[in-house]
Amino acid sequence: QVQLVESGxxxxxxxxxxxxxxxASGFTFRSYAMSWYRQAPxxxxxxxxxxxxxGHNLNYADSVKGRFTISRDNAKNTxxxxxxxxxxxxxxxxxxxxxxxxxxxxxxxxxxxxx
Numbered sequence: 001q002v003q004l005v006e007s008g009x010x011x012x013x014x015x016x017x018x019x020x021x022x023x024a025s026g027f028t029f030r031s032y033a034m035s036w037y038r039q040a041p042x043x044x045x046x047x048x049x050x051x052x053x054x055g056h057n058l059n060y061a062d063s064v065k066g067r068f069t070i071s072r073d074n075a076k077n078t079x080x081x082x083x084x085x086x087x088x089x090x091x092x093x094x095x096x097x098x099x100x101x102x103x104x105x106x107x108x109x110x111x112x113x114x115x
Contacts (some may be wrong), residue, residue: 002026002104004096009109012086016113020081022096022106030054030074032100036081038092038111048094049081063089086113 008020020036033052039045049070050059058070069082079096091113096106 002098002100004098004104004106006094006096006106006109009094009111011112011114013115014086014088014113016086017082017084018086018111020083020094020096020109020111022079022081024077024079024096024098027098027100029077032098034070034072034079035097035099036070036079037095037097037105038090039095039108040089040092043092045095051079083111086111088113 003025005023006020008018010018012018030053033050035050036048037045038048046061048061048064049068051070051072055072060068067085072079091111093108093110095108098104
């Protein structure tokens with residue numbers, strides 16, 4: 001079965017950095033685009049970043065452009081989200097996602113940006 005296992009969340013001060021990882025299994029990873037979403041308290045889940053199957057095409061929410069970088073390693077079946085210059089408004093639960101017609105989600109990990 002499809003599994004997306006995330007790691008790398010936590011508490012960080014404003015201006016700091018975190019790297020999220022999402023290890024995939026149960027499907028042919030290199031055949032699917034991957035995405036990261038986030039959901040802040042009281043808000044809808046929103047797309048943060050997406051990456052194409054081979055990693056050549058990237059897209060970002062305007063709010064994270066220039067600060068976040070999505071990447072993937074198809075040999076390791078893993079997608080990453082490097083988050084730099086973090087702001088308090090980046091505080092949210094972050095989710096890894098793959099859309100196969102049916103969306104599959106990682107377990108979600110809290111990222112808190114606070115001094």
